[in-house]
Amino acid sequence: MLSIQNLHANLVEEDKAILKGVNLEIHSGEVHAIMGPNGSGKSTLSYILAGRDGYEVKAGKVLLEGQELLEMEPEERAALGFFLAFQYPVEIPGVGNMTFLRTALNAQRKMRGEDAISAADFLRLAREKAKHLGIGDELLKRPVNYGFSGGEKKRNEILQMAVLEPRMCILDETDSGLDVDAMRQVAAGVNNLRGKERAILLITHYQRLLDHIEPDHVHIMADGQIVESGGPELALKIEEKGYGFMSGEAN
Amino acid sequence: MVDMTEIRTHLSQFEAPSRHLSQDGKEAPLAPLLPEQSQAETRWKDVGLPTRRDEYWKYTDPGVFLNFSPQTTEFKRENSPLFDGDVINIAAAAEGFVVKDGLATEIKIDNLSDDKMANSQAIRQIYGKLESQAQDMIPRGLAALNTHQASRGMVIECPENSQATVQLLMTDERKVSTGSMIHHVIDARAGAQLTLAEIGTQASQTNIVYEIRVGEGASVHLIRAARLSEAKSAHMCSIFADVAASGTFNSFALSAWSPWSRQEYVVRLKEDEAKTSLSGAVLGREDCHHDDMVLVIHEGQNCQSRQVFKKVLRHNAKGVFQGKILVRQDAQKTDGYQISQGLLLDDESEFCAKPELEIYADDVVCSHGSTSGGVDETQMFYLRSRGIAENEAQELLSMAFLSDAIEEVADEQVRVRLDEWAKEWFVEARSCQP
Numbered sequence: 153m154l155s156i157q158n159l160h161a162n163l164v165e166e167d168k169a170i171l172k173g174v175n176l177e178i179h180s181g182e183v184h185a186i187m188g189p190n191g192s193g194k195s196t197l198s199y200i201l202a203g204r205d206g207y208e209v210k211a212g213k214v215l216l217e218g219q220e221l222l223e224m225e226p227e228e229r230a231a232l233g234f235f236l237a238f239q240y241p242v243e244i245p246g247v248g249n250m251t252f253l254r255t256a257l258n259a260q261r262k263m264r265g266e267d268a269i270s271a272a273d274f275l276r277l278a279r280e281k282a283k284h285l286g287i288g289d290e291l292l293k294r295p296v297n298y299g300f301s302g303g304e305k306k307r308n309e310i311l312q313m314a315v316l317e318p319r320m321c322i323l324d325e326t327d328s329g330l331d332v333d334a335m336r337q338v339a340a341g342v343n344n345l346r347g348k349e350r351a352i353l354l355i356t357h358y359q360r361l362l363d364h365i366e367p368d369h370v371h372i373m374a375d376g377q378i379v380e381s382g383g384p385e386l387a388l389k390i391e392e393k394g395y396g397f398m399s400g401e402a403n
Numbered sequence: 404m405v406d407m408t409e410i411r412t413h414l415s416q417f418e419a420p421s422r423h424l425s426q427d428g429k430e431a432p433l434a435p436l437l438p439e440q441s442q443a444e445t446r447w448k449d450v451g452l453p454t455r456r457d458e459y460w461k462y463t464d465p466g467v468f469l470n471f472s473p474q475t476t477e478f479k480r481e482n483s484p485l486f487d488g489d490v491i492n493i494a495a496a497a498e499g500f501v502v503k504d505g506l507a508t509e510i511k512i513d514n515l516s517d518d519k520m521a522n523s524q525a526i527r528q529i530y531g532k533l534e535s536q537a538q539d540m541i542p543r544g545l546a547a548l549n550t551h552q553a554s555r556g557m558v559i560e561c562p563e564n565s566q567a568t569v570q571l572l573m574t575d576e577r578k579v580s581t582g583s584m585i586h587h588v589i590d591a592r593a594g595a596q597l598t599l600a601e602i603g604t605q606a607s608q609t610n611i612v613y614e615i616r617v618g619e620g621a622s623v624h625l626i627r628a629a630r631l632s633e634a635k636s637a638h639m640c641s642i643f644a645d646v647a648a649s650g651t652f653n654s655f656a657l658s659a660w661s662p663w664s665r666q667e668y669v670v671r672l673k674e675d676e677a678k679t680s681l682s683g684a685v686l687g688r689e690d691c692h693h694d695d696m697v698l699v700i701h702e703g704q705n706c707q708s709r710q711v712f713k714k715v716l717r718h719n720a721k722g723v724f725q726g727k728i729l730v731r732q733d734a735q736k737t738d739g740y741q742i743s744q745g746l747l748l749d750d751e752s753e754f755c756a757k758p759e760l761e762i763y764a765d766d767v768v769c770s771h772g773s774t775s776g777g778v779d780e781t782q783m784f785y786l787r788s789r790g791i792a793e794n795e796a797q798e799l800l801s802m803a804f805l806s807d808a809i810e811e812v813a814d815e816q817v818r819v820r821l822d823e824w825a826k827e828w829f830v831e832a833r834s835c836q837p
């Protein structure tokens with residue numbers, strides 16, 4: 153599904169290397185988790201995959217279903233099934249949440265050569281998905297993320313994911329800021345999407361999320377590289393011992 | 404001093420006032436219908452026509468309007484009015500206005516060029532009066548010229564506590580080859596409620612004046628939106644409103660299709676608890692020039708004023724906003740607000756703003772702000788990361804930007820239509836990228 157090969161990237165503004173040779177293979181049907189100290193480059197990796205400006209790829213490549221991801225515009229990546237749940241969802245005053253979601257869904261359908269969904273069908277779909285995530289009508293009507301609480305923003309990211317049904321989902325610290333119920337609802341939303349034709353990458357600091365969504369593989373990122381990979385037990389080890397037990401590289 | 408040759412040339416751009424034509428169609432000597440019109444002649448000769456040197460014409464070249472060559476324009480029927488309801492033809496229709504209304508049974512609508520109008524109370528008390536009193540601070544030669552020369556316009560009298568919704572729109576396809584000078588007079592007596600929409604334009608060049616008297620507890624909502632593609636046009640509109648105690652005057656304008664427009668507003672909150680909201684949404688492309696110039700004068704106590712002007716500009720378009728809140732010494736507890744913002748969709752476009760506060764009372768709250776800049780890159784990326792293409796994302800953000808101005812319109816149905824019209828503009832703009 154997603155193949156990241158020796159990815160090196162700099163911040164354009166500061167000419168500072170952030171990613172220093174990331175390698176990661178994710179296959180359909182798998183759930184991966186990346187953990188790692190603050191500032192190790194996890195969000196940077198997810199932004200570069202999503203196509204955000206401001207980074208310069210120095211070396212390496214990324215394939216999504218065999219296609220060169222880094223060559224594409226952000227919207228093309230989305231139409232191909234790439235989705236990033238932002239660590240910091242963006243507030244857009246003046247744009248209604250429903251308008252936004254429907255525009256996004258129809259834009260993707262159009263790019264894939266599918267028909268647009270009608271307003272009525274969309275409303276039904278969005279309401280249904282929102283219900284499972286504990287998102288009420290009131291939140292659907294408000295401007296995108298505008299004035300949402302931290303947890304509401306995270307739920308809204310998962311709502312977008314549920315509606316858009318992407319094939320490669322990256323969740324960047326979606327668990328932070330969620331209350332116990334929200335955590336359960338969000339985890340159920342993600343588990344719902346889990347399937348043969350999809351892959352999920354969770355970026356998280358806490359085992360708590362992984363209790364609800366059990367990963368197939370866990371990776372540790374440190375200083376712009378994946379320094380260790382293993383099964384779910386690796387996350388438990390981190391939870392218990394911190395990053396200190398690993399080789400010097402990780403710190 | 405006025406240059407009479409210049410004025411004659413300018414006037415020749417406009418249709419000859421019908422009453423100035425004798426039976427055989429030859430031009431008769433100027434014989435103004437109303438005494439107020441002769442007085443206006445003295446006024447414009449006094450203040451002259453605007454020049455680039457005038458303080459409030461610094462960002463806008465009056466020459467574009469003064470020396471405009473009217474085009475022969477085919478005006479299309481406006482098929483989607485702002486309000487629902489039946490079209491009724493009234494006397495004014497013959498003069499090119501058609502009123503579409505739902506509720507206008509109680510009010511009286513006449514045409515200015517009708518002889519008997521000279522004696523109407525509204526004309527005697529309002530015509531030329533509001534324009535004239537606005538001349539003392541800032542010269543407005545084009546408005547005085549209009550008062551003198553206007554050949555037609557609506558006179559709308561709303562009796563006490565009446566309610567009406569009136570639309571001025573075109574229901575016929577017409578070819579027009581000259582400019583139009585139009586002068587509307589509105590008299591909303593105590594407690595009357597009037598919503599007036601002016602949709603579409605009368606000619607490729609227009610000089611329009613509104614004189615609006617809002618009585619005690621009355622409210623007048625004016626909505627102007629010209630939804631006609633005109634390759635070459637120039638529209639000037641001056642709106643003068645006097646608002647009595649607890650009265651409300653609201654105005655919203657959508658300027659999107661005309662290449663050149665200037666709106667001048669002078670609103671006087673004469674008595675206590677009067678309110679006004681003046682707002683405008685501008686969409687400018689391909690060298691368009693849109694200028695709004697506002698003067699709100701607080702005279703009564705506890706009055707509220709809002710100015711909300713938003714301009715989306717691309718392809719070398721220029722937006723201008725000059726707005727002043729003037730608070731007289733006795734106008735305590737004034738609440739004045741003003742915001743003007745330009746959204747520049749490229750590097751060639753320009754937004755010029757001159758916000759002003761002039762306050763002589765001590766117990767007031769007044770704020771003003773002005774910004775100019777491009778779309779927020781973080782928001783753009785967020786939208787695009789969800790599959791929304793760059794131009795569509797830009798449109799969404801532009802509509803969001805305009806929404807603050809459109810929100811000032813009280814009627815939800817009208818807001819929805821205005822929103823649709825603005826979206827149409829983007830669709831058109833997309834299909835003719837330079």
Ligand SMILES: Nc1ncnc2c1ncn2[C@@H]1O[C@H](COP(=O)(O)OP(=O)(O)OP(=O)(O)O)[C@@H](O)[C@H]1O
Nearest residue numbers: 163166170188189190191192193194195196197239
């Ligand atoms: N715009 C920027 N300007 C300067 N430095 C930046 C910028 N963006 C990222 N960085 C730096 O790049 C490094 C990686 O940041 P990144 O956000 O990817 O870390 P992270 O692993 O997601 O951390 P966290 O766990 O705290 O979310 C950090 O040192 C950060 O300060």
Ligand SMILES: [Mg+2]
Nearest residue numbers: 194195196239
């Ligand atoms: Mg991060």
